[in-house]
Amino acid sequence: MFKVSRKSEYALIAVQYLAATYGGNVVSVTDLAGQCHVPVDVLAKVLQGLKRAGIVRAVKGAGGGYGLARPLAEIRFLDVVHPFEDTLAVVTCQMPNTECERSDNCSLRDPMALLNAYIIRQFEALTMDMFVAPHQWLASATRTGTMVETMSLGRRMRMPA
């Protein structure tokens, strides 16, 4: 189901490993690939994508490499993933320029759009710094209960077995 592309995963890993390099020295793709256990050529493409997205900075030439363009706390999950996903739609009817045979009176389209926007909003709210010490914010999140109450619309569900 609905898995993020592998390049996106690599991007997440790379950003994580690059965390130390914000403001400091840069790391070459070869070195980084060794640390991350990610194929070099693929990682190269991924980093190019991240650079175009303004998430990492690149230094060409000898002694060059990649480094974070800003601190982890200012990098959103969505930003990291976005360059490598061709669509942000959970269902086809939410993709741009898409018409289906039921498009006129389709009762699915609107709630789908809502669900879609909702998930994206999640991806925006999640920043990469939450990934370094997950246990802390996990604790705070479950304590405050912000994670549980969502689309349920305030009414409890009666569910069958």
Added chain:
Amino acid sequence: MFKVSRKSEYALIAVQYLAATYGGNVVSVTDLAGQCHVPVDVLAKVLQGLKRAGIVRAVKGAGGGYGLARPLAEIRFLDVVHPFEDTLAVVTCQMPNTECERSDNCSLRDPMALLNAYIIRQFEALTMDMFVAPHQWLASATRTGTMVETMSLGRRMRMPA
């Protein structure tokens, strides 16, 4: 990105179209396929899956067909989609029986699990009856603000351009 499989989409559509048949008569696959504009053979498979999941009931023989096994309000979004998705993991490292080279001290794994569980929880909270009159619960949801406040952990983000 991370789209639901087409069979899942068909399942959502089918359930929606079958809404009238709960407790009432059943509809043959051929008829339903005509209404939904979905290829017959595919819809047949989809309905079989939904039947195994206990969402629809099947009546064999002449005059038979499919009908909802319970009212829309008791059918969760997740239930409809689940039979057609081979994994519920957003990233590979969340799939069962998966080991990666960084599995020992991977700082991504835990928050990923969290994000994963979170999305699934969304899919559980969303029931199919919300799809019939989306504007109503959309209004109530946005009014109460339950949809906006989520993983943000209570602190506001300082975002770059």
Added chain:
DNA sequence: GGATATAGGACCAATTTGGTCCGATAAGCA
């Protein structure tokens, strides 16, 4: 027994995906 349906396996074509390779460009350094 014949007609109408579901049940479900086998199979195929097409797209998507993950990955490799190779040349171009740019920067540092002797």
Added chain:
DNA sequence: TGCTTATCGGACCAAATTGGTCCTATATCC
């Protein structure tokens, strides 16, 4: 000025996934 180290980015390929078709068995009604 060359040589080396890097990013840049297009072209290309093989494998897996996907969306879809077909064919046969089984159950039920008339």
